[in-house]
Amino acid sequence: MPEAGTRAKDWEAGGFALYVHWPFCQAKCPYCDFNSHVARTIDQVRWARAYEAEIARAAREVPGRVLRSIFLGGGTPSLMEPETVEAVVGAARAAWGFSNDIEITMEANPTSVEAGRFRGYHAAGVNRLSLGVQALNDRDLRALGRLHSAEEAVQAFGMARDSFERVSLDLIYARQGQTPDDWAAELSQALGLAAGHLSLYQLTIEDGTAFGDRFAAGKLRGLPDEDRAADMWDITQRLTEAAGLPAYEVSNHAAPGQESRHNLVYWQGGDWVGIGPGAHGRLTVDGVRAAIETERTPGRWLQMVEQNGSGESQRENLRALEAAEERLMMGLRLAEGVEMDRLRMLDGLVGRTDSLADMGLVDIREGRLCATTAGRPVLNAVLRELLA
Structure with a gap:
């Protein structure tokens, strides 16, 4: 709980x-x-x-x-x-x-x-x-x-x-x-x-x-x-x-x-409802965060809403680890970075962070993990290393 x-x-x-x-x-x-x-x-x-x-x-x-x-x-x-x-x-x-x-x-x-x-x-x-x-x-x-x-x-x-x-x-x-x-x-x-x-x-x-x-x-x-x-x-x-x-x-x-x-x-890990063909959403219901997708084809989406009462095509409840990984990927895009406390499910993250910090690609300031000026242009590579 x-x-x-x-x-x-x-x-x-x-x-x-x-x-x-x-x-x-x-x-x-x-x-x-x-x-x-x-x-x-x-x-x-x-x-x-x-x-x-x-x-x-x-x-x-x-x-x-x-x-x-x-x-x-x-x-x-x-x-x-x-x-x-x-x-x-x-x-x-x-x-x-x-x-x-x-x-x-x-x-x-x-x-x-x-x-x-x-x-x-x-x-x-x-x-x-x-x-x-x-x-x-x-x-x-x-x-x-x-x-x-x-x-x-x-x-x-x-x-x-x-x-x-x-x-x-x-x-x-x-x-x-x-x-x-x-x-x-x-x-x-x-x-x-x-x-x-x-x-x-x-x-x-x-x-x-x-x-x-x-x-x-x-x-x-x-x-x-x-x-x-x-x-x-x-x-x-x-x-x-x-x-x-x-x-x-x-x-x-x-x-x-x-x-x-x-x-x-x-980017800050909030919830959003996504409606319309091909929209994605994230909703936390009863403490569980779900990734939601809708039907992509416009005519089919419209038909599903009118006949079935929902245009939703897929829903997957995210494990705590998956939610933390997503939080890292989204939050590190921001200049303000992401709170380390919200990444505690990621085993070994601190060690990988130290290695990247030594290369000048990330920094930890006031409890937040941030990409540096040098790290931002290569953020995809930084994330691959952090999520290894």
Whole structure:
């Protein structure tokens, strides 16, 4: 019983959130491995009812909680009608209490049609926008399969700033043909837009994507080598730090107080409900933490919700050791690190930590295990060693 109580306390340290997956896009980007689909017609009333039903089902399982955040991800959630968003937020409000500073985020693409809906989304309850800019020059936007121009991205950012209290920009670097100087100029331009939060991701080539197929066939040329990519990482840390947006997580940078509260729930080991096709969740019920997955195919998920009363496809109760391993993998991504007390199930961790500390890759400060500046770029290797 003490073990179960400790695990229940763990999720409370991170808080409670709701993730809503909208699976539809206007086009599939060649680098994207998310669960996204192109559809000619979407019955938004039907989808809104399904989301409402799933939220109500989750609330029956974990009643009485207080939501710290709601995140509308995808896909391209800015293809949702404002009325659909309003239905989701209203269902969540009816299901659980809202914290006084609840963060309600929507991912959006900066096309002019979607930007015109910003005020409608704000009226529906959204107070934070995550804008998927990805690049600030038209050549690279075309190569990434994006449907907007650099000018449209800048215009959409201005409109977002007029409508939302907080705005985040997403950019991808280490792109084809990109040099460190190119990235420094582009990042400086992004910082000049005065966003409070930047998500800066190095381009990764994933299996099952168009880029993955081209790479395997030797047709994806011009990707920077490891040294150039490392230079771009260093530029990212230096410029964001100087601009007052230090890295609080491996790929995320924010001014103080502008950190993504939703993602902090993930990284700090909180609980979240995941609804929509392909969504994942973590819920602690009766002291046991469960990993939950939903059906990935949109039509099948919708049918399951309507006919069976649940879109859930898989649930696995995590052993205390598995929960601690996950806590380490997520928490070490944060600059603040993870509390050593929450890793006590990991046998031999202290010895492995000492070895990595001697190499300057990790540090223990005030009872927290942290990756150092040298350790962050090689975090995957650090985690492999810690979990050996």
